[in-house]
Amino acid sequence: MLRNIEDLDCNCKELLNLLSSYDVSMRYEAIDLVNKIYHSNHELHLQLLVILLDRYDNHQIAMNIVDGIMFELLLKSENSNIYPEIVKYLPTGIIKLKSDCGIDYLPLQKLLLAKKFQDADALTHVLLCKLSQKLGNHSRQWLYFTDVVRLPCIDLHTIDQLWQVHSEGLFGLSAQKRIWLSTNSDWEKFWAKIGWKVNNVSCRYPQEFTWDTNAPAGHLPLFNQLRGVQVLAALFDHPAF
Known part of the structure; x- marks a missing residue:
């Protein structure tokens, strides 16, 4: 397999340069270029994989939503050389699944x-409770806001990165915090903006929530606002975010 960045074609080099100086304002330009390369020639799928692996191997780089789109496209590639390379080099995906607690x-x-x-949302809450149980020596199946401060940054980053990268940046706690701050920390405006309340009425679980990327930004993962805002406020105040 080609692993030399110098051998990339001009569009792939342009993509690599975009990603090297990436910020959110470049998102759509980079995504358009990924799609252009992917759909132009199956042989170029190997070059996209080279870019992805080069970025994954660089420990100074945090994988972003463009990397996520590349990865998900390559998993569907009709180029028979791609999938074996992904299994070999990226067996657990593009997010390093780090945990301070062995989760x-x-x-x-x-x-x-x-x-x-929907299943990922339910599992996220199970995992947060497991973290809390390990650190707080309890068996509760829910979080208190006082549990949140003990949750490790590394684990919260892992959970948040997974949600962000595999939703094109739509979901995740960091996305929710940005939206909350954009409302001047007004919880009622926040609930409405992320689609947890409609016409000032709380949505009923699970049928009134949206379980795909047609949802409003920040819609997932869910937290029970009927119990109050303390857990979510504590998460937004956590140094991980």
């Missing part, structure tokens, strides 16, 4: 990759 995040990665957002 296995691969099941969450698989659900998000498959766009099974």
Whole structure:
């Protein structure tokens, strides 16, 4: 397999340069270029994989939504050389599944990759409770806001990155926090903006929530606002975000 960045074609080099100086304002330009390369020639799929692996191997780089789109497209590639290389070099995906507490995040990665957002939402809460149980020596199946401060940054980053990268940046706690701040921390405006309340009425779980990327930004993962805002406020105040 080609692994030399210098051998990339001109469009792939342009993509690599875009990603090297990436910020959110470049998102759509980079995504358009990924799609242009992917749909132009099956042989170029290997070059997209070279870019992805080069970025994955660089520990200074945080994988972003463009990397996520590349990865998900390559998994569908009709180029027979691609899938074996992904299995070999990216067996657990493009997000390094780090945990300070020995939590296995691969099941969450698989659900998000498959766009099974309702199942991923339920598992996210199970994983947060597992973290809290390990650190707080309890067996509760729910979070108190006082549990949140003990949750490790590394684990929260892993969970958030998985949600972000596999939803094209639509979902995740960091997305929710940005929206909350954009409302001047007004919870009622926040609920409406992320689609947890409609006409000032809380949505009923699960049928009135949207379990795909047609949802408003920040719609997932869910937290029970009927119990108050303390858990979510504590998460937004966590140093991980």
